[in-house]
Amino acid sequence: MISQKIKVGIIGTGNIGTDLLYKIQRSELLECSLFAGRDAESQGIKRAEKMGVHTSHQSIDAIKNEPTICDIVFDATSAKAHIQNAKILKELGKFTIDLTPSRIGKMCIPVINVSEALDLDNVNMVTCGGQASVPIAKAIMDCNPETEYIEVVASISSKSAGPGTRLNIDEYTQTTKDAIKVFSGVPSAKAIIILNPAEPPILMNNTIYAKMKEPNLEKIKARVLEIEAEIKQYVPGYKIALGPIYENGRLVVMIEVTGRGDYLPSYSGNLDIITCAAVKVAEEYAKKILKNHE
Amino acid sequence: MNKVIFFDSTLRDGSHAVRHQIELESIKDYCELIDNAGLHTVIVGHGNGLGASSLQVGLSAHTDEEMLKIARKSLQKTKLGVFMLPGFGTIKDDLEPAIKIGVDLVCVGTHCTEADVSRQYIEYVSESGLDVYGVLMMYHRASKEKLLEEAQKMQDYGAMGVILMDSAGASTPQMVSAAIKYLADNLKVAVGFHAHNNLSMAVSNSLLAIENGATIIDATIKGFGAGAGNCQLEALVALLEKCGKPSGVNLYNVLDVGDKVVSKIMTKPPEVSSLSIISGMAGVFSGFSNHVIAAAERFDVDARDIFIELGKLKVVGGQEDSIVRVAMKLVARKRSDEVSYQIESLS
Numbered sequence: 001m002i003s004q005k006i007k008v009g010i011i012g013t014g015n016i017g018t019d020l021l022y023k024i025q026r027s028e029l030l031e032c033s034l035f036a037g038r039d040a041e042s043q044g045i046k047r048a049e050k051m052g053v054h055t056s057h058q059s060i061d062a063i064k065n066e067p068t069i070c071d072i073v074f075d076a077t078s079a080k081a082h083i084q085n086a087k088i089l090k091e092l093g094k095f096t097i098d099l100t101p102s103r104i105g106k107m108c109i110p111v112i113n114v115s116e117a118l119d120l121d122n123v124n125m126v127t128c129g130g131q132a133s134v135p136i137a138k139a140i141m142d143c144n145p146e147t148e149y150i151e152v153v154a155s156i157s158s159k160s161a162g163p164g165t166r167l168n169i170d171e172y173t174q175t176t177k178d179a180i181k182v183f184s185g186v187p188s189a190k191a192i193i194i195l196n197p198a199e200p201p202i203l204m205n206n207t208i209y210a211k212m213k214e215p216n217l218e219k220i221k222a223r224v225l226e227i228e229a230e231i232k233q234y235v236p237g238y239k240i241a242l243g244p245i246y247e248n249g250r251l252v253v254m255i256e257v258t259g260r261g262d263y264l265p266s267y268s269g270n271l272d273i274i275t276c277a278a279v280k281v282a283e284e285y286a287k288k289i290l291k292n293h294e
Numbered sequence: 295m296n297k298v299i300f301f302d303s304t305l306r307d308g309s310h311a312v313r314h315q316i317e318l319e320s321i322k323d324y325c326e327l328i329d330n331a332g333l334h335t336v337i338v339g340h341g342n343g344l345g346a347s348s349l350q351v352g353l354s355a356h357t358d359e360e361m362l363k364i365a366r367k368s369l370q371k372t373k374l375g376v377f378m379l380p381g382f383g384t385i386k387d388d389l390e391p392a393i394k395i396g397v398d399l400v401c402v403g404t405h406c407t408e409a410d411v412s413r414q415y416i417e418y419v420s421e422s423g424l425d426v427y428g429v430l431m432m433y434h435r436a437s438k439e440k441l442l443e444e445a446q447k448m449q450d451y452g453a454m455g456v457i458l459m460d461s462a463g464a465s466t467p468q469m470v471s472a473a474i475k476y477l478a479d480n481l482k483v484a485v486g487f488h489a490h491n492n493l494s495m496a497v498s499n500s501l502l503a504i505e506n507g508a509t510i511i512d513a514t515i516k517g518f519g520a521g522a523g524n525c526q527l528e529a530l531v532a533l534l535e536k537c538g539k540p541s542g543v544n545l546y547n548v549l550d551v552g553d554k555v556v557s558k559i560m561t562k563p564p565e566v567s568s569l570s571i572i573s574g575m576a577g578v579f580s581g582f583s584n585h586v587i588a589a590a591e592r593f594d595v596d597a598r599d600i601f602i603e604l605g606k607l608k609v610v611g612g613q614e615d616s617i618v619r620v621a622m623k624l625v626a627r628k629r630s631d632e633v634s635y636q637i638e639s640l641s
Contacts, residue, residue, distance in 0.1 A: 151349050153615055158408060169411045174384040190348055193381040197407045197435075198608035207615040209349040242619065247592065250349050254615070 004293075005031040006286035009069060009094075011059055011085065012076030013037030013044030015162040015264060016099050019271045020074055021048055022262035023279045029286040030279070033070050036062040047263075060085050067092050071289065072282050075100060078164045079171045086122055095285055096122045097278050100164070101171035107179050110280045111135050111230050118285050127172050128270035129154030129193060130179040131277045132206040132238070132255050135231060137184040139223040140210045140251065149211040150180055151190040157201030160268035169193065186210075204269035205241070206255040215251045220244050224253060234280040235273050236260065298504055298534075298541060299334035301401070301457075301512040302527065303488070304556060305365075306377055307519035310341035310581045312561055314354040318364050324555045325368035331547040334510075335399050337375040338365040341520060341581060343403070344376055344392055345383025350614050351581075358388065362395045373398035373425065380404060380411040385418055393422055401457065402448075403429035405610045406436045409444035413451045420452035427486070427510070428453035432610060434464040434577055438476040445477055445485075455484030455510055460499065461581075463492025463522055463574040470499045471506045478507025486510025489525040491517055492574025494566050496525040501533060515552045516560065521573060521580020523564025528552060572598045576605030585614050589621040599624055 008030050010017050017037070021044075024032045035048040040057035048055045056062035059077070063069060073094045075082050082102040089096045098105055105122030108114065109131060117123045126134065133152040141147055154176070165172065176191035196202050221244055231238045237258035244253045257269025264271060305324060309316055325336060338361050340346045340354045347354035354361075358376075365374055376397050383389060389400070400419045402412045412428055419426040428448030433441060445456040458473060470487070477485045487503035487510070489496035500511050513530060517523035528548045534541045569587070573580050578601050586604075590597035603620045 149349075153350050155613055155615070163410070166408075166410045167413060169380045170385050170414045173381060174386055177384070177387075190345075192348060192350055194610060194613055195381070195405065195408050195411065196608070196610050196613065197405060198610075202607075205615070207350070211349060242622070247618075248588075252615075252618070254619070 004290065005029060006072060006289055007031055007033040007070040008072040008074060008282060009034035009036065009063055010074045010076060011036050011063070012164070013039070013042045013048070014076065014164050015160065015268075015271055016164070016275060017074070017076035018044040018047060019263040020076060020275045020278065021051070021053065023275050025051065027279060027283060029283045029290070030072070034062055036060070060088055063092065063094070064088060071095065072097065072285060074278060074282070079168045090121055093121070097281055098122060098124045099274055099278055101127050101168050101175040103171070103175055107182065108281060109134050109179070109183060110234060110277050111227065112138060112183055114281055114284050117281055118288055123281055125274055125278050125281075126179045127176045128156070128204070128274045129191060129206060130176045131273045132204070132257055133208050134179050134183045135227045136208045136224060136253050136255065137180045137186065139227050140208070140220055141184040141186055143216045143219040143223055144210070144212055147186055147210050147212045149188045150184060150186045151192070151209045152176065152180060153192040153194065153207040154270070155194040155196055155202060155205045156270045157204070157267050158195045158197040159201050160204070160264055160270055161195055201265070201267040203267050204257040204273070206257070208253045208255070210251040211249065212251055213249070215244070215246050217244060217246060220251070235276040237266070237269055237272055296509045298509055298511055300527065300541070300543060301375065301486070301510060302328065302333045302336045302514065303512050303524065304514040304518050306337040306339055306343070307341060307514055307524055308556070308559065309339070310520035311518060311523070311564065312559065313584060314340050314347065314352045316355065316559055318356055318360055320555060320559050321361055322364050322368050324551060325365045327555060328548070328551045329369050329372050330544065331551070332543045333372050335373040335375040336365065336369060337377055337401065338362060339376050342379055342382055344378045345388035346379065359391060359395065362392055362397060366396045375399040375401060377401045377403060377429070378415060380415055385414070389415065389418065393424065397424065399425040399427070401427045401429050402453075403431050403459070406430040406433045406441060406444060409447040412448055416448060416451035416453050426453055428456045429459055429488070430456060431459040432461045432579065433458040433473060434460060434462060434469060435608070438473045441473055442477055442480050445481055449481055449483050453483060455486055456481065457486030457488055457510055457512055459488040460490050461579045462577045463490030463496065463570070463580055464577040465489070465495060465499050467495070467499065467502055470502045474503045474506040474508050484509045486512055488512035490519065490574070490580050491522040491524060491564065491566060492570045492580060496523070497529050497533065500525040500530050501537070504534070504539070515548060516556045517564045518556050518560055519564065521583045522566045522570035569597055569601065572601045576601045578604045578609060582614060582617060585617050589617045593621040593625050595621055595624040595628065
């Protein structure tokens, strides 16, 4: 009988950290025992306090000073900060799920390689654009392995891109591009990110283009629908919005991600896709620990 | 009046007009002939800058590296510049290689309300010892107060100047005067203007910008640029001369470059077409024109309706993927019962 929950700590109290907190509050396997940032007055900290969650403004030091406080750590700070944090967390032996584009740990897209991730000490969640489009890029390559070039364009609303994301725009772009190549095996790739300030805010949209001559459309369509269903299991708002269609020598698929509206309103699907993916990894890890304890 | 310097974007903005197919030989001829004209900088590359050759915006005939190398050899007196949009290029794959080739100056552009994404790039270029300028695109979408706030961020990151881009050619004279004056009065660094000609105002708006304190003018020879084109550099040089404010640019030289090189690159002269007027009115980036025309033909809808709808969606530069969606929505509106047929016939 599983009644015990695995304790998790979140460092970084911005958009991503706060959205994660909401999702963990709903988890049957996880409980948040620490919500830590640098600013005691941050909006995120205040919200967490109201929810009755233990908070700290000492960021990583809160875990250093009290290592037993949690078993899993989510890092939602910045790529730069994670370089320091990763070393400390490794020494402390914490299973670390990194939501910055730091690329220190191995990249994980749950629908592709979650089981592999559980044996590591640091797992990198790539980027929101990567979580949304890499599985589709891989599906296209699985069906048409001769494809030479894949490009993904992530358009997100300005309101959902916090200061951390903005300060890491270069790592974000590079990491998304590299993830497409690594996971799909396509020889050449490009990632584009567009911030759109329109009001009301736009839903997160991802367009995947593949340059090819003879797409196996039936096969790709079937595979893409399978992937959509699998991702929906951990990201409920994930949806194929258009395609696959073939025009001008390019295959086009569009993905829309509607958020659950936990921390930011539902247009912020870009938050949900990466926080849901991270929670999925943590829950799988928790299942593994709990099973070993039985 | 302070001295005005010219950034020449002919080979960059003009790239949009010919679907990014400018030949290396033309870049060489252009740079060799313009090097003595007295311009500050010649900007070279894909219309959306470094790393922007893509299915989304259009694939370049030649790589950034090829274009920059040939331009570098041909420019001695004039600085070689590049344009870069955060979210398209990256430091590792695009900016670092461009700096190695010997680029002198980088313009880092963002949508007018998103200056903070320029930080990594402005700081990187500044630390590399190159000239760096910030660019606020689609400036018509923000108030002058907001523009100042965003321009100040770029100034703080290390930009030597901030250029407002009227990307949609949506400016009225009052808008230009108010925004430029406000920035020029409140920024420590130089202020610049880059016009588009959708409403036939590019040259006059550029002159107005100068009169209100702009000291950088970003323009193109023969107005060669996206959509209706840009401020025609030669015409502005002549106009400044008549106004008793000589620009220091050799008029015959820039006219020659236009007649001998640019006229050969252009497939057709920039025109204030009906569609340019609509895009200026809707406030949508002119660079979308070719894509809008293609989608209108593909889906048999009115290109003007596509622009108006894009304007309502407030799309920003780089969102070319929204064109197909809008076209498909218009189809749906037109023949709601036949939508499924349309979509299936595509696949």
